[in-house]
Amino acid sequence: MKELVGIAEQVAAKLVARKQTIAVAESSTGGLISASLLAVPGASAYYLGGAVVYTRDARRVLMDISDDGMKGFRSSSEPYAKLLAEQMRSRFKCDWGLSETGAAGPTGNRYGDAAGHSCMAVAGPGVEVMTLETGNNDRFANMQVFAATALKLLLKTLEG
Numbered sequence: 001m002k003e004l005v006g007i008a009e010q011v012a013a014k015l016v017a018r019k020q021t022i023a024v025a026e027s028s029t030g031g032l033i034s035a036s037l038l039a040v041p042g043a044s045a046y047y048l049g050g051a052v053v054y055t056r057d058a059r060r061v062l063m064d065i066s067d068d069g070m071k072g073f074r075s076s077s078e079p080y081a082k083l084l085a086e087q088m089r090s091r092f093k094c095d096w097g098l099s100e101t102g103a104a105g106p107t108g109n110r111y112g113d114a115a116g117h118s119c120m121a122v123a124g125p126g127v128e129v130m131t132l133e134t135g136n137n138d139r140f141a142n143m144q145v146f147a148a149t150a151l152k153l154l155l156k157t158l159e160g
Contacts (some may be wrong), residue, residue: 004036004144007151011037014158015046015096022154023092024050025063025084027075028104028118032147048092053084053101063087074111076101078119078129085123096158097123100150105137115139118146122157 015022024032024047034050037043051062060149065087073080081099089097102118103109109117116134121127132149134142 001032001036001039004032004147005039007148007155008036008040011151011155011158012040012043012046014155016042018095018158019113020095021046021048021092022096022098023048023088023094024152025053025088025097025099026050026147027053027100028102029100029147029150030104030141032097032143033100033150036147048094053087062077064087064091074079076103076109076111076113076117076119078131081119081121082123082127082129085121085127089123094156095124097121098150098154099123102132102142102146102148104142105139106147107137111153116142118142118149120146120153122154124157128153128157 010084024034031052037047053059084099085097100120103113103115105115109113115137118132121129
């Protein structure tokens, strides 16, 4: 968690300096991204909210994305990560939306992705999307790496 909070502190400094805000949707990180951002004192200046969108029901209720709205999308994909990030940005009317969706392990998901597969997106003035494959089936380690990678993607986007 210390590594995650270290990255979150850098993100927080950028957001506070710009007077910008963020909302987070995460799946296989189970709230680690939000916990990291909230561990930084003064988080209320930039963190507006988050959701662990782990199931279809969570997607429907928390994200207001219906089954029809998922036509052409599947979980654990770059297009879905982009949709989640954009939906958070829009729903919270904030500067940035950050999302993560994947398969932490120890097995893969029903879409054929192996454990260690994660897609993440940052939505702001533009959108950055990436896929990570750790090649690892250690659930806890993957959750940590997914969260760190998502925070680093956000930091890189803020610096760019």
